[in-house]
Amino acid sequence: MSALQIDRITGSIGAELRGLDLTRVQTDGELQALRDAVLAHKVVFLRDQPYDTAHLVRLTEQLGGHGNTPFLESMPDHPGVVRVVKEAHEGGFNFGGAWHSDWSFQAAPPAFTLLWSLEVPPQGGDTMWSNQELAFQTLSAGLQDTLRSARVVHSAGWAYSADGVLARTAAGRSMQINTSDDALAEHSHPAVPVHPETGNETLFVNPTYSVRFDGWSAADSAPLLQHLYTHSVRDAFTCRFRWTAHTLAIWDNRSTQHNALNDYRGYRRELHRTTVAGSAPTR
Numbered sequence: 001m002s003a004l005q006i007d008r009i010t011g012s013i014g015a016e017l018r019g020l021d022l023t024r025v026q027t028d029g030e031l032q033a034l035r036d037a038v039l040a041h042k043v044v045f046l047r048d049q050p051y052d053t054a055h056l057v058r059l060t061e062q063l064g065g066h067g068n069t070p071f072l073e074s075m076p077d078h079p080g081v082v083r084v085v086k087e088a089h090e091g092g093f094n095f096g097g098a099w100h101s102d103w104s105f106q107a108a109p110p111a112f113t114l115l116w117s118l119e120v121p122p123q124g125g126d127t128m129w130s131n132q133e134l135a136f137q138t139l140s141a142g143l144q145d146t147l148r149s150a151r152v153v154h155s156a157g158w159a160y161s162a163d164g165v166l167a168r169t170a171a172g173r174s175m176q177i178n179t180s181d182d183a184l185a186e187h188s189h190p191a192v193p194v195h196p197e198t199g200n201e202t203l204f205v206n207p208t209y210s211v212r213f214d215g216w217s218a219a220d221s222a223p224l225l226q227h228l229y230t231h232s233v234r235d236a237f238t239c240r241f242r243w244t245a246h247t248l249a250i251w252d253n254r255s256t257q258h259n260a261l262n263d264y265r266g267y268r269r270e271l272h273r274t275t276v277a278g279s280a281p282t283r
Helices: 028-041 053-063 132-137 141-148 218-232
Strands: 005-008 015-018 043-046 078-086 112-119 127-131 151-155 186-190 210-213 238-241 248-252 256-260 269-276
Touching (some): 015 028, 028 043, 028 248, 053 078, 053 269, 132 218, 210 218
Antiparallel strands (some): 005 015, 078 269, 112 248, 127 238, 151 210
16 A cells, blocks of 8 residues: 555664554555554554544454453443543552563453553653564574473463552552452463464563463573563664654554553643454464
8 A cells, every 4th residue: 555654763663654544444455554564563653643432443343353451441431442541640650661561461462452642741651662573583592492492471460469569559540440369360371472463483471471481480480581571672672652642553462562651740641542352372
């Protein structure tokens, strides 16, 4: 589709797109061009897109349908649409403020996440993404071979359990998060899945939801996991995006991590979020 203009943000990840009007239904050609851009650049951004919840819902459905969104309170009239809000008076809490891949603790984590900005601070509140295909490709050959045969246990317990970090920081928070010991459930995924659409290998560990290597103790797992956490977000693998109002970001959870920066105390920030249903990671 020649009308789609792509401007890369860095040499490793991220692109701004122009030429799509998200206020209307996308044609098959437009949808394929958008999907191809997300797969190629891992995260894409479309600025100056007037927001309506119906537009977000429709595009999510066109890209594959809503994923399961546990623990977060959806909008009453729009199941699956979550308001990501931090009011100007709020203190330390910042939703998404650690490196992670969305819902990697699920049996079938989401394929894509969509995040549409309504109100952003005049400075601060950027989000970073990191290319996990590149993170795997730059490991030593011996470690690559070791990880190809390994599995990693993921759980939401640290964040979303009844005594997890989000329960302990609930006081004064405007965003509704329903913490529960259901978060203690565990799922094991390949440490290096093969992407179901591109066929590329990607590192699939993150410090928010990865617990240990399957068959290893947490203590034995910790040194290697910590090495991978540090390696996976090296500067050379990342991009940092400065939001403006009415911008849509779409990213591939299967090949990225992201981190929402918390440096806008005293300002309000609101974005609306959906996920697109994915499949179980496999090799």
